[in-house]
Amino acid sequence: MNRPPSPSLAQRLQGLNVYLIGMMGAGKSAVGRPLAEALGYRFLDADDALEQVAGRTIPEIFATDGEAGFRELETAVLGQIAGWHSLVVATGGGVVTRPENWGHMRQGVVVWLDAPAPLLLQRLRADSTPRPLLQAGDPGARLGELLAQRQPLYAQADLRVQQAGDSPAQVAQQVLADLPAILKDPAAVPEAPVELRQADGQITPSLN
Numbered sequence: 001m002n003r004p005p006s007p008s009l010a011q012r013l014q015g016l017n018v019y020l021i022g023m024m025g026a027g028k029s030a031v032g033r034p035l036a037e038a039l040g041y042r043f044l045d046a047d048d049a050l051e052q053v054a055g056r057t058i059p060e061i062f063a064t065d066g067e068a069g070f071r072e073l074e075t076a077v078l079g080q081i082a083g084w085h086s087l088v089v090a091t092g093g094g095v096v097t098r099p100e101n102w103g104h105m106r107q108g109v110v111v112w113l114d115a116p117a118p119l120l121l122q123r124l125r126a127d128s129t130p131r132p133l134l135q136a137g138d139p140g141a142r143l144g145e146l147l148a149q150r151q152p153l154y155a156q157a158d159l160r161v162q163q164a165g166d167s168p169a170q171v172a173q174q175v176l177a178d179l180p181a182i183l184k185d186p187a188a189v190p191e192a193p194v195e196l197r198q199a200d201g202q203i204t205p206s207l208n
Contacts, residue, residue, distance in 0.1 A: 016107075023115065027171065119163065
C-alpha cells in the first residue's frame, strides 16, 4: 500500500471525499487508513471527531442524550467534514439512517464495506470498544436486527465492496481497483474557444 496513488485516479477524484459506510465491525477505520495513504488523502474517523467536538465518549453521549441526541451531533459533525476535501472518512454504522447525512456524503463518493454477520460478530467480540447499540442480552440477535434494517440503506452507496475476511490492506486495494468504474471522467477543455452566432449573424467567442 506504499505505492504512490495512480495519477489518473487522483485526477478523476478531484479531491472528492471518500466516505466508508457499513456496520460496526466492517473495518471502516482499518481499511480507511491504508486507502487514504494510497490515494494521498488524509484519514478521518468521524466517531473520533464527534467525541472531540462533544468532549465526551460516544457511550457517555448515549447515556445522557440518547440515540436521538447522538444522531443530531453526528449530522452536525458530518456537515463540517463535508466542507473539507481529500479525505477518506470512516463513518459510524448508523450514519445512513438520516437523509441529511446522505446529503452531506453525496458531495463525495460513498463506499459500502459489506461483511456477513458471522464475520462482524467475530470481530466485535474481539474488540473491547463499547458499542451502546449492542448492549443487549443477545448481541448476535441485536446485530442481525440492525443489519436487516440498514442493509437497504447501505445499498444506496456508489460502490459496494464485499468482504470475506481479507486483510484491511487487501480490502483497500479492492476499493482502489473498483473506484474508477464509478467515477465520471473530467470534462474535456475545448482546444479552441467555442463560437456563438448572434441573431444578426455576428460570431462571438463564448465564455469558455
